Amino acid sequence: MAERPTPRIAPERFRALFEPRGVLVAGASTHPGKFGFVSLHNILACGYRGKVFATNRDGAEVLGVRTVADVEELPDGEIDLVFVCTPAPANPDLLRACAKKGITAAFVASAGYAEAGEEGRAAQEELVALADELGILLAGPNGQGVVSPPANLCAQIVGPYPPAGHIGIASQSGNFVSSFENYAQLTGVGVSRAVSAGNAAALTVPDYLEYFAEDPETTVALAYVESVGDGRSFAERLRTVAERIPVVVVKGGATAGGQRAAASHTGALATDDRVFDGVARQIGLSRAASVEQGFEVAATFATQPLPRGNRVVVVTTVGGWGVAAADAIGRTDLELVPLPADLQTAIDAELPPRWSRNNPVDMAGGETRDTVPRILEMVASHPDVDAVVFLGMGIQSNQARLMREGPFWPDHGLERIVAFHERQDARYAEAAAEVSEATGKPVLVATELAVTWPENPGPATVRATGRLCYPSAERAVAALDHLWRRARWLDRRGLR
Amino acid sequence: MPTLSEADSKALLAEHGVPFPPERVVATAEAAVEAADAIGYPAVVKLGGEGIAHKTERGLVRLGLGTAEQVRAAAEELLAAARPEDGEVHLLVAPMLRATRELIAGLHHDPQFGMTVMLGVGGILAEAVADVSFRLVPITRVDAEEMIEDLQLQRLLGPFRGEPPVDRGAVADVLLALSEAATRRPEVASADLNPLMIVDGRPVAVDALVEVR
Numbered sequence: 001m002a003e004r005p006t007p008r009i010a011p012e013r014f015r016a017l018f019e020p021r022g023v024l025v026a027g028a029s030t031h032p033g034k035f036g037f038v039s040l041h042n043i044l045a046c047g048y049r050g051k052v053f054a055t056n057r058d059g060a061e062v063l064g065v066r067t068v069a070d071v072e073e074l075p076d077g078e079i080d081l082v083f084v085c086t087p088a089p090a091n092p093d094l095l096r097a098c099a100k101k102g103i104t105a106a107f108v109a110s111a112g113y114a115e116a117g118e119e120g121r122a123a124q125e126e127l128v129a130l131a132d133e134l135g136i137l138l139a140g141p142n143g144q145g146v147v148s149p150p151a152n153l154c155a156q157i158v159g160p161y162p163p164a165g166h167i168g169i170a171s172q173s174g175n176f177v178s179s180f181e182n183y184a185q186l187t188g189v190g191v192s193r194a195v196s197a198g199n200a201a202a203l204t205v206p207d208y209l210e211y212f213a214e215d216p217e218t219t220v221a222l223a224y225v226e227s228v229g230d231g232r233s234f235a236e237r238l239r240t241v242a243e244r245i246p247v248v249v250v251k252g253g254a255t256a257g258g259q260r261a262a263a264s265h266t267g268a269l270a271t272d273d274r275v276f277d278g279v280a281r282q283i284g285l286s287r288a289a290s291v292e293q294g295f296e297v298a299a300t301f302a303t304q305p306l307p308r309g310n311r312v313v314v315v316t317t318v319g320g321w322g323v324a325a326a327d328a329i330g331r332t333d334l335e336l337v338p339l340p341a342d343l344q345t346a347i348d349a350e351l352p353p354r355w356s357r358n359n360p361v362d363m364a365g366g367e368t369r370d371t372v373p374r375i376l377e378m379v380a381s382h383p384d385v386d387a388v389v390f391l392g393m394g395i396q397s398n399q400a401r402l403m404r405e406g407p408f409w410p411d412h413g414l415e416r417i418v419a420f421h422e423r424q425d426a427r428y429a430e431a432a433a434e435v436s437e438a439t440g441k442p443v444l445v446a447t448e449l450a451v452t453w454p455e456n457p458g459p460a461t462v463r464a465t466g467r468l469c470y471p472s473a474e475r476a477v478a479a480l481d482h483l484w485r486r487a488r489w490l491d492r493r494g495l496r
Numbered sequence: 497m498p499t500l501s502e503a504d505s506k507a508l509l510a511e512h513g514v515p516f517p518p519e520r521v522v523a524t525a526e527a528a529v530e531a532a533d534a535i536g537y538p539a540v541v542k543l544g545g546e547g548i549a550h551k552t553e554r555g556l557v558r559l560g561l562g563t564a565e566q567v568r569a570a571a572e573e574l575l576a577a578a579r580p581e582d583g584e585v586h587l588l589v590a591p592m593l594r595a596t597r598e599l600i601a602g603l604h605h606d607p608q609f610g611m612t613v614m615l616g617v618g619g620i621l622a623e624a625v626a627d628v629s630f631r632l633v634p635i636t637r638v639d640a641e642e643m644i645e646d647l648q649l650q651r652l653l654g655p656f657r658g659e660p661p662v663d664r665g666a667v668a669d670v671l672l673a674l675s676e677a678a679t680r681r682p683e684v685a686s687a688d689l690n691p692l693m694i695v696d697g698r699p700v701a702v703d704a705l706v707e708v709r
Contacts, residue, residue, distance in 0.1 A: 231609030235632055264686040266614045267604030269628050275606045278630030313682055492638045
């Protein structure tokens with residue numbers, strides 16, 4: 001086998017950016033509305049464990065940090081990362097001084113570079129050349145920040161600070177870093193690293209993704225991309241990443257640059273979006289249709305095993321949801337597999353005869369205390385089933401809530417039945433995770449309660465198991481389809 | 497960018513394995529009749545030349561010629577229709593193929609990604625339907641098979657109106673041949689196989705247009 005192409009930037013150089021021993025905020029401000037205040041606030045508030053330093057023109061104290069006016073006054077060799085909030089013209093001298101202190105990474109939040117016209121572009125080129133000469137890894141400029149929960153680092157000029165997990169995020173737009181972080185916070189499926197590439201003057205999205213493939217904290221990459229630059233190089237590099245970890249891509253500007261005038265029919269059909277879509281399929285990217293789907297697909301890769309095949313069984317407590325799930329499966333490359341005869345016989349023994357006796361397995365309200373966990377276990381462990389979608393969790397707790405909040409609580413036996421209902425939904429969520437772990441197969445749980453009432457013991461317990469509770473069967477199926485398509489891409493290329 | 501004549505386009509692509517019907521390039525009406533006699537009737541006669549890119553629009557394609565007389569008459573008319581700017585012209589004599597299913601395939605140089613190979617649902621509605629799939633050149637057989645899977649109109653590829661299913665392996669061969677042509681012949685700027693007819697389940701490129709740089 002050919003040797004794997006090496007990343008453009010040596011992975012160990014990223015340690016200064018994502019796992020710095022000490023951080024310097026350059027241009028710390030006493031004004032709570034300024035980047036130089038907010039970034040220092042966020043670093044301190046999110047519990048960064050390393051040493052924090054700051055510079056301020058007047059040497060004022062900011063948030064309890066004694067700042068210095070001059071980098072010269074800082075200790076040698078204790079700081080790896082400088083978070084730069086100073087105005088662009090001050091930054092070349094700043095970087096030189098930082099390099100002398102042993103700083104090897106800079107995240108430049110300052111604006112006034114290529115986004116600001118010709119002069120800014122020249123300043124940016126100068127900054128890149130200087131960083132290169134000084135051996136400083138340069139992120140940004142004009143970027144929102146870098147977040148690294150495993151290091152408790154939130155060097156970012158905005159919120160939120162997402163929980164720790166295994167999704168590595170790199171984005172050509174800072175806003176979408178925030179969007180993905182918001183979803184991480186909502187769902188509890190966490191982030192390993194998140195970085196906004198800003199103007200991507202030196203470090204580009206492919207550089208970060210190459211690092212994620214090497215990073216032990218990251219198991220899936222999630223990227224927002226608008227422009228690909230040199231498409232050949234982009235494709236070759238991302239393919240190498242995709243061979244190692246799932247790469248979920250949300251592509252912006254997909255409808256821009258429509259059909260071109262072309263002499264050939266082929267050329268007339270070649271829109272940017274169609275070509276990108278084909279490239280994504282060829283190099284094994286999981287292309288998501290929206291930011292929301294991008295996060296869900298990445299969260300699914302981070303929390304579910306890859307299926308061996310595409311045979312799905314839907315398990316539901318009541319009918320309509322199962323029908324919707326079956327319809328959704330029909331629109332994908334997944335197969336709603338006919339229920340194997342021996343599985344049907346086994347389920348017959350668990351349920352009254354009114355159950356669907358096919359796939360979807362609709363229990364038709366016939367379940368008793370242990371039915372759901374038992375059926376999930378039977379279905380998932382059957383050799384002709386590759387994945388399970390479970391629907392109908394949370395309805396018992398919905399009723400329990402009405403009882404809790406109604407005027408009869410806790411009399412008339414309400415307390416006891418409410419406890420039972422809530423315990424049942426939590427059990428279902430636990431069973432889904434346990435069965436998935438025991439069988440090595442994906443088991444996805446969907447209910448709109450994930451967004452309408454996330455504290456419901458059903459979705460809350462899914463969250464506690466570290467998995468994603470999908471807001472609808474359609475969204476669970478779409479995510480599962482991405483898992484299957486990646487599995488198939490790997491299989492067909494002998495990569496699994 | 498200059499285009500090659502249909503005959504030269506076909507010759508270039510055939511060298512890398514694109515399947516074309518047996519056809520002949522001749523200079524005179526008499527030779528056209530001889531060619532049709534050899535190939536069989538009904539026949540197609542087209543006027544070809546390096547200056548001629550879109551024959552259909554100019555009425556330079558005569559289809560379904562059932563007899564030697566019809567071939568002779570068509571050939572004479574076509575030669576008379578040549579314009580000075582067409583440069584040196586010739587007649588292309590081919591068997592008349594009939595197909596209910598048409599695909600389109602080709603090569604396109606994308607400004608961001610470079611050379612790509614395409615497969616799509618063909619026919620006169622090809623651009624409106626836009627059921628197409630692209631890949632970067634070079635492709636592997638797995639890529640080619642996945643391009644066929646990408647097409648939305650999968651039912652078109654199964655058994656259809658009494659015809660056998662499309663031979664997917666043979667379609668993949670066409671895509672691999674195009675990819676190979678692009679790799680080996682860097683002067684190729686674009687290529688169209690339109691239509692790529694499905695005859696008895698197998699793809700045959702009835703027309704070809706190659707742009708060179």
